[in-house]
Amino acid sequence: MTTLAPRILEHLPPRFALAGFSFGGILAFELWRQAPQRITHLALIDTNARPDLQADMRAEQRQAARRMGIGPYVRQQLLPGYLCHEMKNPDIEETIVAMAQRSGINVFDRQMLAVQHRQDSRDDLHAITVPTLVTAGLEDQLCPPALQWEMADRIPDARCELLPQCGHFSPLEKPERINKLLAELLTH
Structure with missing residues (x-):
């Protein structure tokens, strides 16, 4: 993460709003550590x-x-923990598998290594002073609600919203609600 963040920052404008989903959220913590004045x-x-x-x-x-193979692995091993079981949607499942296949095994491998070696960001959360949204699906098994509240409680004035009938892929499972929450965030 510490080597990836500078490469991203060099392509971004001097000031920007930042949204990070899953791995991207972990990366967002590193971007904040390296350039808080820009976010x-x-x-x-x-x-x-x-x-x-x-x-x-x-x-x-x-x-x-x-x-x-990345496609079969995602389908058989990861999808069961990614989505809300009550709201099974084959189109979303196929979208996730297709994204993994387009990215390929090398990207998956690098992401797993980065996640494995990520820094504990909990002590940095109190320093986040910009308008912040913390959101996730209520059925998220990878990043459950307790972890969302933990972050929101440590970030001054963060808004936390948990989405019913939604798993880990809230941008795909509840896109309208995520878009509305992001639009509201940007008005602050």
Whole structure:
């Protein structure tokens, strides 16, 4: 994350609003650490400020994805934990698998390594002073509601909204609500 953030920052305008979903939220914490004066608004969507405590599992995930192929791995191993089971949507499932296949196994591998070695961002949250939205699905198994409240409680004046009948992929499961929340954030 510490090497990825500067490469992103060099392509961004001097001031910008930042929304980070899942891995992007973890990266958003690093962008904040490196350039807080440039960020005007922050949205943390289905993400987590804690360090990774599952290094062994990440190594197994990387090996299994290489062995099975990224598409079948995502379909069989990850999708069951990604989406709200009550609101099964084959189109969303296919979108997620297609994104993984377009990105490829090397991107998946690098993301797992980055997540595995991420910094604990909890102590940095109190320093976030821009309008901030923390949101996630109520059924998010990867970044459950307790982790969302943990972040929102530590960020001064953060707004936290949890979305019913929604899992980890809230931008795909509840796009209208996410768009509305982001629009509201930008008016502050």
